[in-house]
Amino acid sequence: xxxxxxxxVDVETxxxxxxxxxxxxxxxxxxxxxxxxxxxxxxxxxxxxxxxRVGPRRVHGIRRRDLRGAPAAGxxxxxxxxxxxxxxxxxxxxxxxxxxxxxxxxxxxxxxxLDRQLCTLQLSRRLDPERLLTHGLAAVCARYGVTIERHHDxxxxxxxxxxxxxxxxxxxxxxxxxDLDPLYxx
Numbered sequence: 001x002x003x004x005x006x007x008x009v010d011v012e013t014x015x016x017x018x019x020x021x022x023x024x025x026x027x028x029x030x031x032x033x034x035x036x037x038x039x040x041x042x043x044x045x046x047x048x049x050x051x052x053r054v055g056p057r058r059v060h061g062i063r064r065r066d067l068r069g070a071p072a073a074g075x076x077x078x079x080x081x082x083x084x085x086x087x088x089x090x091x092x093x094x095x096x097x098x099x100x101x102x103x104x105x106x107x108x109x110x111x112x113x114l115d116r117q118l119c120t121l122q123l124s125r126r127l128d129p130e131r132l133l134t135h136g137l138a139a140v141c142a143r144y145g146v147t148i149e150r151h152h153d154x155x156x157x158x159x160x161x162x163x164x165x166x167x168x169x170x171x172x173x174x175x176x177x178x179d180l181d182p183l184y185x186x
Contacts, residue, residue: 003033007087010157014055027154035166042155044070074108094119117185
């Protein structure tokens with residue numbers, strides 16, 4: 001039986017609290033079971049109020065005016081749901097991205113299929129039980145010779161994570177779908 005398709009997702013947010021902060025950008029890169037990079041999609045997300053804060057602009061570079069013509073959150077999440085259909089939700093620090101997406105989905109009445117989550121941060125940490133290495137996305141990419149073109153841009157971070165994913169799956173000996181079961185994020 002073949003491995004499933006992976007939908008590698010990254011979000012940029014206005015802060016770290018799912019209650020107070022909002023998603024500003026979503027990026028998705030589909031990775032086929034053989035590791036081939038497939039469809040890519042990214043969108044900015046309109047803030048609920050024009051005066052809402054965009055948070056740490058020095059990190060993500062997103063300005064309030066960049067979001068003015070962006071789709072509403074409900075529309076962006078509906079498109080994300082379509083792109084996640086039948087794939088394994090994968091992210092670097094999957095819990096963070098999933099919590100923001102689930103909270104936003106709840107706010108806007110969009111159910112997202114995030115029941116199976118694969119976290120590349122956890123996969124990297126499991127390979128280093130003594131925690132001798134750093135496991136942030138930039139450090140993991142450097143270990144596997146993957147370049148991040150624009151760190152903290154959702155599509156570029158999703159692309160970098162998608163390129164690291166096959167290395168991590170190979171290091172964990174993943175060859176069949178059953179091999180993924182103990183690796184799903186809890």
